């Protein structure tokens with residue numbers, strides 16, 4: 001068996017020890033005589049798996065009982081619709097900050113269900129920075145303020161939570177949740193697709209303040225209602241049981257690493273090493289404002305785009321895979337989530353230096 005350093009943006013690398021644990025439990029989970037994939041979601045064995053996963057997540061993120069934790073399907077994309085449907089309520093207006101591709105998608109979808117006020121857009125900077133907070137045109141009585149905590153494609157991340165105090169904050173944390181501590185109590189709702197730092201695709205986490213559940217309208221599709229999903233323990237229908245189980249193992253792995261403070265320090269150092277290698281070279285560049293550079297997704301371009309193919313081929317030969325940038329922007333992107341060890345980032349930096357020496 002040989003495993004590569006997988007820099008995929010998602011679905012992304014999982015911790016190897018979690019994969020080994022899944023392998024060892026795959027055919028016979030804890031003497032149940034069956035795989036987790038084969039058992040009833042309402043039976044005692046899965047109920048324990050589900051409950052433990054939630055409790056571990058609550059511990060590592062310090063989530064209080066004021067919040068419901070929902071294990072849903074449909075990806076972060078379905079939340080783009082569920083959020084306005086659940087939260088827009090009587091005001092009918094929500095504020096959105098546009099910081100890039102994922103914000104834009106959230107805005108487009110929310111506009112179908114409520115009145116969206118785009119408070120500011122980073123488009124004029126080609127989404128390389130976030131518009132200054134004093135330029136944001138907030139509405140007077142919004143139901144919530146939505147922003148994307150980490151723009152996975154352009155690599156723009158909020159390292160501080162914005163100060164907005166006239167309504168609940170809602171954030172798409174898909175590509176950064178669990179990479180460092182996050183003060184959940186600052187938010188009305190945090191959501192994330194699982195396939196980056198949480199587990200396999202097919203699971204979506206929603207952490208929502210319980211007082212907001214009452215805003216869910218009666219007429220929306222049942223499975224989109226946070227109130228219904230909270231009341232049924234995310235089991236109004238069959239949940240994504242295997243992905244939920246794997247997420248629980250990942251939460252345990254994070255706890256065993258020392259929790260989110262430790263993960264955050266490792267991730268900060270990994271990102272700093274990679275940005276420093278890019279900045280100290282004349283061959284590679286990253287356009288993002290250093291104040292907003294993502295710790296998770298590091299896009300970069302080569303001095304000559306005609307070398308992209310060769311770079312990717314030679315990287316793959318060294319076991320460094322999935323470095324191709326998103327199709328909408330080109331270039332390269334190294335996604336360095338929790339499961340990417342420091343050794344993988346160091347191997348990438350060494351390869352980049354060798355490639356530059358040969359072709360720069």
Ligand code: PMP
Pocket residue numbers: 010074075076077078102148150151152153172173174175193194
């Ligand atoms: N938001 C962000 C920030 C993302 O990175 C992604 C996926 N890459 C999505 C939303 C969409 O997620 P999904 O494919 O799970 O719907």
